[in-house]
Amino acid sequence: MNYKTVRSFFLFISITAFFASCDKEYNDIGTDVIGEDHFLVDKYTGASVVAFDKSTGAVQSNNLPVNPLGIYDNPTFGVTKAGFVTQAEIDISNLNNAIGNNPLVDSVYISIPYFSSRTAITSGVSTYELDSIYGSGKMKLKIYENGYYLNDLDPATGFEDAQRFFNDDPNIESYKRGAAGDGTSIPNGKQLNDLLVSEGNPTDFADDHFTFSNKEIITKTKNDNNEDVISRSAPAMRMKLNKDFFQKKILDAPAAKLANNASFRDYFRGLYFKMEDDDSGDGTTMAMMDFSKGTINIAYKEDKIIRNKANTADSLTRPAKKYVINLKGNTISLQQHNETADYNAALSTTNTTVGDEKLYLKGGQGSIAVIDLFGPGELEALRDKKWLVNEANLTFYIDRASMKSEEGSGVAKPIEPERLYLYDLTNKRPLYDYATDGTTYSTKPKFAKVIHDGIIQREEVKGRGVKYRIRITNYMRNLLKHNIADPSKDSTNVRIGLAVTESINIISNARLKNPTTLPLPFTNTSTTFDRLPAASVMHPLGTVLWGSAPTVADDKRLKLEIYYTEETNSN
Known part of the structure; x- marks a missing residue:
């Protein structure tokens, strides 16, 4: 099968995925369609991923479009x-x-x-x-x-x-x-x-x-x-x-x-x-x-x-x-906020070298996850391969035991965030996949941009959450092509942030009261952490995800998945 045939197939899959994503249950898109040996498509999961959580401290909270009111007792946070x-x-x-x-x-x-x-x-x-x-x-x-x-x-x-x-x-x-x-x-x-x-x-x-x-x-x-x-x-x-x-x-x-x-x-x-x-x-x-x-x-x-x-x-x-x-x-x-002992302990023991075993995400004065992709020399080696990237995902599995949602835990099941927001933490802006996703949802605007995703996937309707998946296909294409001639298609490997969100349509930022610096695991430089997505400040909920530490079971560990085909000449 030549490249044109493969490309046509994935165009069909993308269109099908769009309409499937508009289903009210937001089913997993294409989970059983794209695999390692289908239509000459390979999957790569060998990239280094380091993810750790970071406390926000007090956050700017004035003039938000939506505001929480009340008292919510979350047994986890x-x-x-x-x-x-x-x-x-x-x-x-x-x-x-x-x-x-x-x-x-x-x-x-x-x-x-x-x-x-x-x-x-x-x-x-x-x-x-x-x-x-x-x-x-x-x-x-x-x-x-x-x-x-x-x-x-x-x-x-x-x-x-x-x-x-x-x-x-x-x-x-x-x-x-x-x-x-x-x-x-x-x-x-x-x-x-x-x-x-x-x-x-x-x-x-x-x-x-x-x-x-x-x-x-x-x-x-x-x-x-x-x-x-x-x-x-x-x-x-x-x-x-x-x-x-x-x-x-x-x-x-x-x-x-x-x-x-x-x-x-x-x-x-x-x-x-x-x-x-x-x-x-x-x-x-x-x-x-x-x-x-x-x-x-x-x-x-x-x-x-x-x-x-x-x-x-x-x-x-x-x-x-x-x-x-x-x-x-x-x-x-x-x-x-009056945090639990477990939550406080998790935020005080982050591992910026190999990543945390668990990622604690919470809105308001809470915490985000910081994610770094590719170790020394990895990105350059992948660029030399000249892959045609068909899809790239980050999938975050929920640690349901930490969320105290397992049956028989004896603790009330917390309410889980419906959506997570993945963004360019270095430049404080959305990723390119956000900008290129024009999907909408008329009756539920918070569920727009369904191709980019980040919507919770449950084991059944209104059941316990299993995972969140976020597509970064266009970001990864630009990153591997490294097209520095077009600044609108950023090809720089940036540090990524992950936060809960009240609405995917709100991408403005709020300031932190006490900015900090975040060391990078693969270089000697650091990033200033001084802003937070405003939609995260509005949101009162939180979730616990499995992180990137080697101690996490392989089927739950955070990985970057790249589905690709080798670039070939068409006949």
């Missing part, structure tokens, strides 16, 4: 407690309508929609399934006024650079404010949330227990004829807030403070969502949330003077009005 702080701004419709005379608050509630999808409608009632909720149980959630101003620009650089905030920022807690007995804003005052709104009916929230509910929101209002009007909306966090506080802070505010959002953000510095340890023993829960879609809704009445038709007398009415504040502006994801 420990407890992650995630709070949140956000600025707020006046809704544009309010800026053009000043608050009138003698305003009086009727009620205040906050609403932040969850990620959800409607699964059914029965007799007008919708059923929803929540997305990105980890664990179950009650939480202690307290909402305070944020008293610390979140700068756009960094004063330390003469206001020339964007301000960075980190997950362990102590200022938010130190400057938090709440309500006095009469609603006045005071340092360390009472929390602002005191009633939970669920399905239109207030429920006692005095014990601070809160759960993420998949119930649709039912709202009852009155029309001009004093008739009930029922509206329904998707599940959301809805809590009543202290109306005396918002009476004094907003409706009674000096007009200049509400004239524009620049003045308003300095006057009312936003909200602080604080998570506290829950002693109810009812489990732990964490949700991924888009707070930018949240609103504070103030219902109030004000005086309105109406002249009669003859213009001889005035009458006073009290129309109902609404003042909306959007949860927009600068934000910080506040994440605290």
